[in-house]
Amino acid sequence: MNKTIIIPAIADDGSLYPVEKMAAHVQGVLHLAISVFVFDGDRLLIQKRAAVKYHCAGQWAxxxxxxxxxxxxxxDCASRRLQEELGFSVPLIRRQTVEYAASVGEGLSEHERVTLFCAQVAADSIEINPDPSEVEAVxxxxxxxxxxELGACPDAFTPxxxxxxxxxxxxKF
Known part of the structure; x- marks a missing residue:
């Protein structure tokens, strides 16, 4: 079931080069990523990662x-993954880019340059159909x-x- 996925890593000079996704996580290679935040007013739609995920399974993100x-x-990635994971599409607005590094357990780490995307929707205007291999709950x-909740139980949330x-x-979450 595991297929090889090639993602863009970032060299010291800022250029991109292809790397296998798992290798990037094992080696802690700086790579590109996206994060999507869909809001209904000030409420944020969050997801609980499926128990079968290779890292951070069962944690909220x-x-x-x-x-x-x-x-x-x-x-394209942000739109594709929103549809694949949660089964809906909305117009996304590109926001800022942030960089972080963190251990995600199982000897894996994230070292990402993440571009954030946001959307504002009425919760009752979208039908959320999570892929159970990706998402346990929303x-x-x-x-x-x-x-x-973050203060009371930080380990319930992804790093x-x-x-x-x-x-x-x-x-401004």
Whole structure:
């Protein structure tokens, strides 16, 4: 079932080169990624990663996140993964780019330059159909509840989501 996925890694000079996704995570190679945040007013749609995911299984994360395939645009990747993971499409707005590194367990690490995408929707205007191999559950959460849960049980959330919430308050979740 595991297929080889080639993603864009970032060389010291800023140029991109192809790397196998698992190799990037094993070696901690800096690579491109996307994160999507879909809001209904100030409530954020979050997902609980499926138990079969190779890292951070069963943890809550932002709406959707992934890696572009080699030669895929960031915009196309964000739209593709939102559809693949959650079964819906909405217009996405490209926001800022952030960089982080974090251990994600099982000897794997993320070292990502992440472009963030946001959308504003009415929750009742979209039909969410999660792929069970990707997503165990979804829910809308208000900022105050998210901050409370993050403080009470940080390990319930993926390392990158905790980093976004703690290090980049200007993202205005």
């Amino acid at each position: 932002n709406t959707c996140c992934s890696h572009p395939h080699w030669n895929e645009t960031l915009e 829910r809308w959460i208000a900022p105050s509840q998210l901050r409370y 990158w989501f905790r980093i976004y919430l703690n290090r980049f308050p200007e993202l």
